[in-house]
Amino acid sequence: MSVLPHLLLEKLEGAFKNIDKMLVKNERHLLTRTYRDPKGNDTHNPRIKNNHQRLSYLATRIPATYTVCHEVLSRLAAYDFEFSSLLDLGAGPGTASICAKYIFPELKKILLIDQDKDFKAFAESVLTEPYFDKTIIDYKLCDMRALKTSPGHDLVMLSYGLNELRDKDAQSCVYKAWAVTEKALVIIEPGTPKAFTNLRKRRAELIQYGAKIIAPCSHQNECPMPMDLNSDPKKLDWCHFSTRVERSHLHKYIKEGTLPYEDEKFSYLIAIKDLTMLLPNNRIVKRPKRRPGHLIFDLCTSQGLVQHTVTKSQKSLYKKAQKAEWGDTLDDFNAQDK
Numbered sequence: 252m253s254v255l256p257h258l259l260l261e262k263l264e265g266a267f268k269n270i271d272k273m274l275v276k277n278e279r280h281l282l283t284r285t286y287r288d289p290k291g292n293d294t295h296n297p298r299i300k301n302n303h304q305r306l307s308y309l310a311t312r313i314p315a316t317y318t319v320c321h322e323v324l325s326r327l328a329a330y331d332f333e334f335s336s337l338l339d340l341g342a343g344p345g346t347a348s349i350c351a352k353y354i355f356p357e358l359k360k361i362l363l364i365d366q367d368k369d370f371k372a373f374a375e376s377v378l379t380e381p382y383f384d385k386t387i388i389d390y391k392l393c394d395m396r397a398l399k400t401s402p403g404h405d406l407v408m409l410s411y412g413l414n415e416l417r418d419k420d421a422q423s424c425v426y427k428a429w430a431v432t433e434k435a436l437v438i439i440e441p442g443t444p445k446a447f448t449n450l451r452k453r454r455a456e457l458i459q460y461g462a463k464i465i466a467p468c469s470h471q472n473e474c475p476m477p478m479d480l481n482s483d484p485k486k487l488d489w490c491h492f493s494t495r496v497e498r499s500h501l502h503k504y505i506k507e508g509t510l511p512y513e514d515e516k517f518s519y520l521i522a523i524k525d526l527t528m529l530l531p532n533n534r535i536v537k538r539p540k541r542r543p544g545h546l547i548f549d550l551c552t553s554q555g556l557v558q559h560t561v562t563k564s565q566k567s568l569y570k571k572a573q574k575a576e577w578g579d580t581l582d583d584f585n586a587q588d589k
Contacts, residue, residue, distance in 0.1 A: 253321040254497055255314055259349055262377050263313055264501055266306060276505050279307035305369055310505040313346050315515045318496045320350040320410060322578075323439055323519045326466050328354050330528065332434060336360040338404035340395040340428060341412025343367065345374025347439075351408065352383060362404065363390040396420050403433040410439045413453065414446045425453050429460050435523045436462070442491035442516025450518050451476070451490075462522035467492070467534045467578065470553035490536055490551070491518045492578040531580040533557075538577045546572050548581055 255263075267275070282304045299305050334355050339348045342363035352358050363374060371390045378388045395412065407428050413421045429436055438453060440446040451474050454464060458471055467490060468474075476490050493516050498508055506513075533550040540547040545562045546569070559581065561572040571582045 253318050253494075255317055255499070256349070256353060258380055258382060259313070259317065259346075259377060260499060262373070263309060264499075266309060266373065267501065270303075270306060272501075272504060275303045275306045275310070276507065278303040279311065279505055282307055299367075302369070307505055309344055309373065310501050313344060314498065314502055315496050315513075316343075316346040316411060317350050318494050319439060319515055319517045319519075320347050320408075321354065322492075322494045323437060323466075323517075323521070324351060324354040326578075327435060327437060327521050330465065332406075333357055334405040334434065336404045336406070336433075337362070338407045338428075338431060339363045340398065340407065340409050340424070341365055341415075342370070342374065342390070343411075344370045345378060345390070347408045347410040348374070349377055351406065352386060355406070358386055358406075360387045360404075361389070363388075364393055364395050364398070365390075366392060366394055368392055396424055398424065398427045398431070401431065403431050405434045407432045407436045408439075409437070411441065413438065414440050414449060418449065418452070421449060421453065422456060425456060426460070429457060429462060429522070432522075432524065434525070435521060438520045438522075440518050442493065442518050444487050444489050447476075447489040447491060447518045450520060454520055457520070457522045461526075462524070463526050463528065463530075464520060464522050465528060465530055466521040467519065467536070467551070469531050469534050469551055469580070472553060475551065475555040489518070491516050493517075493538075533581050535575060535577055535579050535581060539572075539575060546575075548572070548575070550581060 278301065282299065285298045299308060335357065337348060337351050337358055337360070339361065342348060342365045345363055348361050348363055352361065365371065371392060374390055396416070409424070409428060413424065416424060438450065440450050454474060458464065464471060474490070476488060493514050496513050496515050498511055498513060502508070533552045535548050536551045537549040545560055548559045548561070550557045550559055561569050563569050568582070575581055
């Protein structure tokens with residue numbers, strides 16, 4: 252569980268100065284219903300209607316978004332990339348950019364694109380702090396669908412934005428995002444069946460564009476998840492992961508929560524330009540089943556979906572496997588042996 256940086260938490264709590272938190276809490280319910288509307292989003296009729304709804308969004312979504320971004324970008328950082336420039340599409344309050352700067356402190360330029368002037372103001376209140384002094388920050392108020400195909404950026408991020416677009420617009424946006432990507436493109440979406448269905452389309456398109464998917468996928472083959480949105484909801488199976496989000500007092504109050512944490516589900520893709528980079532040969536796609544004397548892992552591999560058991564008799568592997576979590580890779584596993 253990653254911890255929200257003190258600077259970001261301080262700015263978040265400062266946004267509530269002289270604000271009636273009860274009104275914000277009440278508006279959260281309305282905003283939640285709007286986001287769950289099956290009709291989707293109309294970008295000409297924004298979901299957030301007033302300042303209290305915007306504050307409820309900041310209080311509840313910044314911690315979750317930051318934690319997910321930290322989880323995904325940490326997986327990218329494991330490949331020893333160095334990024335000097337970042338393009339953050341659909342940047343909102345700047346959560347992805349802020350997280351990226353902490354994961355990749357070498358970033359020298361960050362360009363954020365979004366249409367919401369109030370989110371821009373919040374993002375700039377954080378990004379103008381001394382920690383970001385050596386980074387050139389530029390936040391442009393415009394529609395990310397109008398993205399031009401030049402110049403390029405080492406790292407491009409689309410965080411929780413595509414799922415709010417019509418499929419045709421999402422396809423176009425990813426095409427343009429990939430065109431300006433110099434090294435890596437990161438897409439993060441909610442961990443829902445609908446969001447994953449759309450993300451799987453984007454994955455296939457990126458592979459057609461010449462991208463190499465390095466996470467969560469362990470191969471470039473067709474996604475093996477037997478996804479059918481019309482099937483029994485209890486039998487739905489889709490590629491998603493989960494991370495634990497620490498709740499502040501403000502977060503708990505606005506969301507009316509009692510626990511000091513919540514679990515946030517998400518789906519993601521990391522696509523890169525370097526076709527020579529080696530892939531892991533598996534990914535743990537469900538929570539491991541821990542049984543007396545053995546562990547059961549559901550893996551996505553180049554051979555498809557595989558269930559693999561590690562027993563206590565496999566001493567060294569069992570010791571490593573005990574530390575493996577949902578979303579990790581399983582050391583010493585060989586798909587060819589299955």
